[in-house]
């Protein structure tokens with residue numbers, strides 16, 4: 495198994511959706527991320543700068559959601575990963591993005607994507 499740094503259940507607010515009423519409100523989104531990283535290097539040096547800082551990455555996602563607006567969660571997921579990969583030098587990332595309120599009969603709906611940069 496490859497080493498990972500992960501973030502689970504990160505809750506963000508965003509203006510997101512295809513319908514007119516959705517463009518006037520903020521809705522909940524929930525992010526799970528798995529990012530491959532060789533964790534032996536930070537473990538040997540005990541140095542935050544040698545790892546993927548899950549706090550900085552979480553804050554980047556919250557800020558991205560607060561500032562950007564899209565119709566599809568697919569678009570948000572794709573554009574977010576491109577910016578995250580550039581800023582944090584990510585290798586392979588798996589992102590699960592849930593929109594919990596979208597289908598009341600479902601506990602959650604969303605998308606899952608994996609990209610290698």
Ligand SMILES: Nc1nc2c(c(=O)[nH]1)N=C([C@H](O)[C@@H](O)CO)CN2
Nearest residue numbers: 510511512513565566567568596597
């Ligand atoms: N695959 C997707 N399907 C749907 C999306 C989406 O972003 N991706 N969005 C909507 C609406 O915005 C919906 O969330 C409103 O409740 C419908 N289907």
